[in-house]
Amino acid sequence: MTKRIFVLYTGGTIGMSRSEHGLRPDTALVGKALAPFSDSLSFDWHVCDPLIDSSAVTLENWRDWLAILAEKIPQYDGTLVLHGTDTMAYTANILALALQGLNKPLVITGSQLPYDAPDSDAPPNLAAAVAAFSLELQEVAIVFNGKIFPAVGSSKVSTETAAGFDNPHFGALGRWNETDGWHDIQPRPSKLSDGLNTLALNPQAKVVCHTLTPGFAAQHMSDGLAHTAAQAAVLQSYGHGNAPSDEKFIQSVQTFTQKGGLMLNISQVPQGCAAAVYAQGSALRQAGVINAGKCNLETATALLTLAVSNGWTADAVQQKLADLGLV
Known part of the structure; x- marks a missing residue:
């Protein structure tokens, strides 16, 4: 049976195109980025308006995204969030802590280079993120550069290489490559859940x-x-x-x-x-x-x-x- 995946596209380098002022968020990613995986998965997109550079993220964004996810997560087999790298770890943590009782995978990814750039890390990051739905995780995780990390404890560690993220205390949950798929998997215990409960987030929190x-x-x-x-x-x-x-x-x-x-x-x-x-x-x-x-x-x-x-x-x-x- 084909799994249904909800995609929340917030912006970020992964979908950016060049403008006279530099890279800017673009919607062109929507029609092509996940097409290679549509034979085994069905994707429904929500494109945020406006798309943002993640360095501009606000508490209002987090509140709005949580509301969208609280509605959509029960309707799908998994969720993919496309996000800029600058604040990806912050967003991953707010989702991990606020979405209590999550019993489905919520995978966050992005890239250091735009999808259409030469030698972009976007296509392999997307491939690994999509493959992560086979792991049946019950948590929020960051997929980047062939590794999957638990959200809690993760940080952006590089702007210069494809290895943009790490989790110094808890490490990677697994590694992925195109030839072997997922390997070195660190099993995580299944969590009992009475259903999804989303904590409130006040945009005026100081x-x-x-x-x-x-x-x-x-x-x-x-x-x-x-x-x-x-x-x-x-x-x-x-x-x-x-x-x-x-x-x-x-x-x-x-x-x-x-x-x-x-x-x-x-x-x-x-x-x-x-x-x-x-x-x-x-x-x-x-x-x-x-x-x-x-x-x-x-x-x-x-x-x-x-x-x-x-x-x-x-x-x-x-x-x-x-x-x-x-x-």
Whole structure:
């Protein structure tokens, strides 16, 4: 029986064409990109209007895409999202966390070069993404450069090569090539589901990121927290979640969390883990910061956006981190 696949085309390099100002999103991809696979799969397209460069993605886009997917996913055997690479990992994480009870594959792909460009990586990425529907996954996954990655923990790691994505903590779920198909598959346990439930996403959710660097950064963050309208913040700290124990800095963090702000502490290290290892990080933990373990920036951003949207407490965020296997 032919599988029915819903395609959400958001834009991105994969379908771009040249203009006098540079590459721009185009609809020409729709009539040809998936035609080579139509003998075994049936594709229904939803073309977003307007198509966007993914660097322009907004919370409104995420809210709208979630609404479309919540309607369409139950009607199809799988979903393919075509997306630009710049924020693909952010979108993959918001979909993975917001689409609760997902029991079908949702595959996201794009490319570093347009579909019609010489030696483009778009055709093989599309072939691998389509082939991924045979794996019967029950989650959101990124397919890129012959690998499939779980959304949670994935990041864009290169603008220069076809190997644009990686998942430093959780690795690839499998590898694909045109000759052998999928191999080196890492089995994932099937999930029990009572049906798809989509979490709310508030386009007015205010989440920011602060990255610590030696020097002025801690003071700048302290000054900013005193006046911020942010409801939640990601703190990219050092190593195992360490930060300066400067009194003003710690006090500003504590004031922010005591007022109800959520602060998620993640490591700047791609394969880092923010945890209670060093005494240097003790003051930060006591100030109400949530240590997010293996959480990367993309997952942290998605998690806090949904936390603000749904009124989660710090304890609820901590539980979600545990459920995701991050702490």
